[in-house]
Amino acid sequence: NAGVTQTPKFQVLKTGQSMTLQCAQDMNHNSMYWYRQDPGMGLRLIYYSASEGTTDKGEVPNGYNVSRLNKREFSLRLESAAPSQTSVYFCASIGTGLYEQYFGPGTRLTVT
């Protein structure tokens, strides 16, 4: 996971609580992504940012907001957590070529 860091690694929330997942990359990539992965499923795109200052919805954006703070950092916020948001969240950054893809170590979130 060299180059992409995520915090926290684990988190337990109660329904209705809010939290922000942090992601940072040091590879000077323009594109950053937030995915969620549920058991037995692939990655589903929540939001992405093609460049600093821009964000766009992915496949499953409901219940989430994002901020591209600068070129390095891309945060994901859950305003009012729900049990359906229990998942593993991965941040990724992609370089000039799509083959330059790196994922962070993931955040394991449980909402009770």
Add this chain to the structure above:
Amino acid sequence: QKEVEQNSGPLSVPEGAIASLNCTYSDRGSQSFFWYRQYSGKSPELIMFIYSNGDKEDGRFTAQLNKASQYVSLLIRDSQPSDSATYLCAVNMRSSGSARQLTFGSGTQLTVLP
């Protein structure tokens, strides 16, 4: 119909055998195709990508693409127990909102038996 489909497995092969993983996709205009390895509890790691029809080899891994039949496969030769992982296929689909969006399959779990 899922946009990117993989057999979920589990697929078991003996050590030293060839493991064959398959993926089909729905968007005929898709341009680029990726294979990831994901160990249990870890993040995905890109191991192969292919853009053109035919085969692409990298060490023990070979990616095969057939755009006419809309499938992409990954062959792992001389399989080792350390290859035991879930393998995810992803496609850069023309129908996605951005040229940089990827659509993932649900993954195939591979076990290599010593």
